[in-house]
Amino acid sequence: EVKLSESGGDLVQPGGSLRLSCAATGISLSVYDMAWVRQAPGKRLEWVSRVSGSGGSTDYADSVKGRFTVSRDNSKNTLYLQMSSLKAEDTAVYYCARVLTTFGGRGWFDPWGQGTLVAVSS
Amino acid sequence: VVWMTQSPSFLSASPGDRVTITCRMSQDINNFLAWYQQKPGKAPELLIYAASTLQSGVPSRFTGSGSGTSFSLTISYLQSEDFATYYCQQYDSLPLTFGGGTTIEIK
Numbered sequence: 001e002v003k004l005s006e007s008g009g010d011l012v013q014p015g016g017s018l019r020l021s022c023a024a025t026g027i028s029l030s031v032y033d034m035a036w037v038r039q040a041p042g043k044r045l046e047w048v049s050r051v052s053g054s055g056g057s058t059d060y061a062d063s064v065k066g067r068f069t070v071s072r073d074n075s076k077n078t079l080y081l082q083m084s085s086l087k088a089e090d091t092a093v094y095y096c097a098r099v100l101t102t103f104g105g106r107g108w109f110d111p112w113g114q115g116t117l118v119a120v121s122s
Numbered sequence: 123v124v125w126m127t128q129s130p131s132f133l134s135a136s137p138g139d140r141v142t143i144t145c146r147m148s149q150d151i152n153n154f155l156a157w158y159q160q161k162p163g164k165a166p167e168l169l170i171y172a173a174s175t176l177q178s179g180v181p182s183r184f185t186g187s188g189s190g191t192s193f194s195l196t197i198s199y200l201q202s203e204d205f206a207t208y209y210c211q212q213y214d215s216l217p218l219t220f221g222g223g224t225t226i227e228i229k
Contacts, residue, residue: 035218044209044220044221044222044223045158045166045209045211045220045223046220047217047218047219047220050218059216059217061217062217095165095166100171102154102213104216105216106154106213106214106215106216106218107213108156108168108171108211108213109156109158109166109168109211110167110168110171110177111165111167111168112165112166112167113165114164114165115165
């Protein structure tokens with residue numbers, strides 16, 4: 001069974017930093033593009049970032065570009081999202097998901113992790 | 123950016139009903155569309171990809187259809203476990219985007 005488990009969510013002050021992790025079991029992350037998707041309270045899902053299987057190619061939503069960095073450690077089968085200069089509008093549940101890709105990181109998501117909550121507030 | 127308009131936002135229905143959710147795109151997305159189900163406090167789960175391909179394990183009462191800029195998800199006979207929120211997602215171009223969601227509530 002493929003399982004993704006996020007961790008690292010926390011309450012952080014505006015301007016602060018946080019690193020999220022997503023550990024995978026049942027699959028080798030090196031084979032797949034992976035993505036982060038977030039959901040602010042009562043809002044629609046928002047794609048945040050994706051990274052290629054090798055880690056050599058990344059893409060970001062405009063709302064996080066320059067502040068968030070996605071990476072992966074295939075030896076640990078773990079995906080990361082380093083978040084800095086956090087804003088109140090970054091408050092959300094963050095999900096990691098495998099991308100079943102058509103090309104260039106474009107694809108559908110399956111499975112998803114259970115999510116980790118990031119709250120940005122003073 | 124592909125803008126997505128999903129309707130209705132809320133739908134009240136009874137077990138056994140047939141319901142249809144629509145997702146309209148701001149441009150042609152070449153059938154690169156997925157549908158997800160999300161229950162409160164849970165992660166989304168994939169139902170359909172490529173507009174009409176049923177994910178393994180998903181009941182056949184779920185059907186995806188459409189092409190170009192207009193797509194639909196139909197649930198032919200609502201079961202109690204189907205009361206949830208449904209999202210469409212396009213993967214034709216980055217940024218990947220989602221519809222606003224449709225919550226199906228028990229009438």
